[in-house]
Amino acid sequence: MNRKTLVLTAVAGLLAPVLAGCGGAEGGSGGDAAIVVGTTDQVVATKEVPAPLDPASTYDTSTWNVIRQTLQTLMAVPRGGGVPVPEAASKCAFTDNEDESYRCTLREGLTFSNGDPVTADDVKFSIERVVDINDPNGAAGLLNNIDAIDTNGDLEVIFHLKTSDATFPYKLATPIAGVVNPKQYEAKKVRKGFDVDGSGPYTLKAEVKNDKVTKIVFTKNPKYKGALKVNNNKVERITFDDPDTMGKALDKGDIGVMLRTMSPEQIKTMTEHPRDDIDLTEMPGLEIRYLAFDTSAPSVKNKAVRQAIAYSVDRNKLVNDVYGTTAESLYSLIPSGISGHTNSFFNQYGDPSLSKAQTVLRNAGIKTPVEFTLNYTTDHYGPATKKEFQTLQSQLNATGLFKVQIKGTEWSAFRPAEVARKYEVFGMGWFPDFPDPDNYVAPFLDKGNFLNSPYVSAETQNLLIPESRKEANRADASDTFGRIQDIVARDVPVLPLWQGKQYVASRDDITGVEWAVNSAAEVNLWELGRGSS
Incomplete structure (x- = not known):
């Protein structure tokens, strides 16, 4: 049996928006058994980059794929691609003909994982913090068109832009715009180490050796309210030094999913000599x-x-x-x-x-x-x-x-x-x-x-x-x-x-793999579940 799956993922402008899911944190499957994923992506703290998981201090795929599981953003790109849709927000829209004023209303009842309410002032703090810190390792440049941010009560935030920017909703869907708690993140200083706290679908706990993350446990956040449906209760992310070691772990069943980055040789072998118990998912890449x-x-x-x-x-x-x-x-x-x-x-x-x-x-x-x-x-x-x-x-x-x-x-x-x-x-x-x-x-x-x-x-x-x-x-x-x-x-x-x-290899009892990684290499762990693939 050929277990290779080709996924024709939508890219910009090709399909109308499709919401990734609904219903918030309920609906996890698979009981308490963690879905274990492997990756060769490294998350490392150094003298030059002491805060690799602070949204103000990082700008690479491996760290953003950790942050996006835990911090919530106002907007999100839906699973099929297309224009962003509200996530932490209940609605967002430009309010002028020049696309220079963008207004968002938060969902009611949002809280951080520790129970603190999420307010419009927290959104303002989070984004202004990134701009003020302006870390050379970060992505503050994505937000440099913001002229000012106003709030109206606890739920409404208004972004005033310097010039027209039709891409601004996309920028609000990136981890750089993740909402953080002012009680846990300082306004003018990065948060060193490997802690991330937010209102997203998961909480996380990192295991670290010699300033390198070896394992991250993502646990479903019971307080999460947003557009995403979380299909599991726990995901463990294991870091491997090389694809061969990661591949052997998949073969033995020590991991259920092999994410970034597989070698060309592994992909060729899986394509030419498919196994009944392992699926190879291929998708267009950006x-x-x-x-x-x-x-x-x-x-x-x-x-x-x-x-x-x-x-x-x-x-x-x-x-x-x-x-x-x-x-x-x-x-x-x-x-x-x-x-x-x-x-x-x-x-x-x-x-x-x-x-x-x-x-x-x-x-x-x-x-x-x-x-x-x-x-x-x-x-x-x-x-x-x-x-x-x-x-x-x-x-x-x-x-x-x-x-x-x-x-x-x-x-x-x-x-x-x-x-x-x-x-x-x-x-x-x-x-x-x-x-x-x-x-x-x-x-x-x-x-x-x-x-x-x-x-x-x-x-x-x-x-x-x-x-x-x-x-x-x-x-x-x-x-x-x-x-x-x-x-x-x-x-x-x-x-x-x-x-x-883009390629992902998985054991055949793991579902949602075709949505768990998209053509931009964004990892969405909430899509993974157990069942028959």
Whole structure:
């Protein structure tokens, strides 16, 4: 029997909104037996990042997937994709024609897990706290368009925006906008360690060794009131050092679900040699991988060098040699499946061309070989990352135009070094905060971008991004996003490489797997249950 399941998950604009569920915390199944999930995602506290689970101090998929189980947000993207729907709120809407005033009314009777009531003042505190702390490891930039926040009584909160922003409801659905209790979180200081307390579907308790989370127990929050239906009473999240160890635990039945990140070899084996007791779920992915450049670094400061690299990289060979059928070549920051996607890099550079790379360097007077180091993280994007960068190194060096070294670093040190601009060229992945083209553009190109890139396109920042946000119908902004992608292809502050699919493996008595991880790699543990899959 072939146990592989293909899930055609909806992405932005393809399906009308479908509410993820209703009825709050009641309805858990499976008794008290915990559903055990495995992951290779690391949650680590370091000197540079002492508060990895504080919504003001983190901005990566692994930590956000912990926070989203425990902190509640005003809005939530429904399980099938589409526009956000109310979650902690009972209703939210723009109240002006310019999309500059956004008003939300909280559900009545909301409480934090300790019993304290959730009020509009708590929402205001939570979001202003993120902006005020402005942690370089966080995502305060998502909220930089907020001009002021007002409250009206205990249930109503009004956001006044500096400029029109049709994407604002999506931003309120991200963990950066998670509601925290002022009694447990200081206004001007991050909450160090691994405690998270909120009003979401679960409470959590983390087990830690050497400042690394080894296990998290999520227990259904009996006080939760919101749009989500919680289908289990407890979930245990076990962290593994590598996919092979995680896979062996699934084979033995020590875990019921294998989440991020499976290796290409594991996926190939499960596809070609399926087992009756294990399901492999495949879904479209909105994950992208790319090279980023410190455009102030001497080796790649000249645009011609970056363009020559764009002429030299063979994406198709990279994907085929390293990732096989689990990925596909990408020629834009905005992936296929998102409105506004174009193939700007292919239009600009076509297939790899040594002669064109030589010409662009010669015309700019660049002495070859150009020397630099490709930096990558060893433990954040999966076990194939090293092979990917070895392949890139080989491709570039084979041209004779470059002399490239590679260096791998653990994520806990890699991310702070990248933000501090200690790398000339480095590899990164991106899982969208929300499935909208804006989220593949603004985080890289807008003021306060999360890469801390020195690259500036005044046209993009001052004209195109603001113009795109005025379009309530996001498809109407496609031409604007096309222009942005053309600018990126011309200047090459980043070089898109590939777009990946999402995979989850599970024992055949686990249900809800197809909804527990979406195309943006968001994990929704409340969807998991026990029964017949």
